[in-house]
Amino acid sequence: MQPHILVTGGGGYLGSNLVYLQHLKGYKITVLDDFSRSQKRISTMKNVQYLDCDLNTTASVSKILKGNEIDVTVHLAAFAYVAESVRDPNIYYRNNLIPLIKLMTEMSALNCNRLVFTSSMAVFGRTSIDKINEDVKCEPMNPYGETKFLGEEIIESYSRSTKFNSVIFRLPNLFGSQDIPFTSEAHSPETHLLPNVLAEAQRTLNGGNPSETSLVIHSPNNDQVCSSYVRDFIHVSDVCSAIDLAIKMLLNREVVGSETFNLASDKPHSVLEVLDLARSITKQPILFKEGGPRDGDANKLFGDSQKFRSRTGWVPINSEMKTVISKEWIKLLKRN
Numbered sequence: 001m002q003p004h005i006l007v008t009g010g011g012g013y014l015g016s017n018l019v020y021l022q023h024l025k026g027y028k029i030t031v032l033d034d035f036s037r038s039q040k041r042i043s044t045m046k047n048v049q050y051l052d053c054d055l056n057t058t059a060s061v062s063k064i065l066k067g068n069e070i071d072v073t074v075h076l077a078a079f080a081y082v083a084e085s086v087r088d089p090n091i092y093y094r095n096n097l098i099p100l101i102k103l104m105t106e107m108s109a110l111n112c113n114r115l116v117f118t119s120s121m122a123v124f125g126r127t128s129i130d131k132i133n134e135d136v137k138c139e140p141m142n143p144y145g146e147t148k149f150l151g152e153e154i155i156e157s158y159s160r161s162t163k164f165n166s167v168i169f170r171l172p173n174l175f176g177s178q179d180i181p182f183t184s185e186a187h188s189p190e191t192h193l194l195p196n197v198l199a200e201a202q203r204t205l206n207g208g209n210p211s212e213t214s215l216v217i218h219s220p221n222n223d224q225v226c227s228s229y230v231r232d233f234i235h236v237s238d239v240c241s242a243i244d245l246a247i248k249m250l251l252n253r254e255v256v257g258s259e260t261f262n263l264a265s266d267k268p269h270s271v272l273e274v275l276d277l278a279r280s281i282t283k284q285p286i287l288f289k290e291g292g293p294r295d296g297d298a299n300k301l302f303g304d305s306q307k308f309r310s311r312t313g314w315v316p317i318n319s320e321m322k323t324v325i326s327k328e329w330i331k332l333l334k335r336n
Helices: 013-024 058-067 082-087 089-109 143-161 193-205 236-251 271-282 306-312 321-335
Strands: 004-008 028-033 048-052 072-075 114-120 165-171 173-175 216-218 233-235 258-262 289-291
Touching (some): 013 028, 013 236, 058 089, 072 089, 072 236, 114 143, 114 236, 143 258, 165 236, 173 193, 193 271, 193 321, 216 271, 233 321, 271 321
Parallel strands (some): 114 165, 165 258, 173 233, 216 289
């Protein structure tokens, strides 16, 4: 019998990709999502059920856990806009931490003791280290990163005091999608770089005036010509393959307590480098408006994934920037 996986936040970008790929492997999947920031859908995939559930409601979570024999829980549900977290930190502490505590309390009570948790490289904040490994001190510089760091601490505390086993992944910027529409990036508002850049390219391809761009590119030093933020970009399917390996590690009892891993493509890019590649691929000018520094954002942030690679043999095979931009451009043109 294939394992039964509970995915919280399974209606979102990463969740939709994970559910689709795990479905192809034959897993039984239950998705919990309140769909406040994702599209509500009725599953046509075999052995996948979507449940509209507010994770702040203990009774609902308890009922679902009691009614299903869950083998592993993958907790993706979270608010994830850095700028919004700076403007309104309260909703981030309320939404990103309270549901996690309630979920783990109910899981522990029912002996559902295997968890995969997606954290963020934002836990590290501003650092002078070029490739950040797991031993670097966490010093988050925005409420979003703070909630992820506190989430890690909560999970590690549960794992020390109970028979709870968990894998924590610190994720960089995700991009890309599968070859089916509902796995593409569709945030509201859309804040990810690549879909905004390609949307601008499509606008000018369709006859829009390049100078009337609404694309805003921020710079850490108020100087777009000389500097831009530097980030690691990893294809969403490569993150899904890492989560699949973590599920297998937990099922095979290869994890005792809590283990934390950074995920990275190991090939960081500046925002301006991504723009130049997109211009070359789309043959569009892709002009932009200059934005200043963003509150709560580190100038550069990219990790070292050697620990997880050595442990599992994981390799991010789909994260080459030029290839991903080309594929996403072709998909966008086909959809429109």
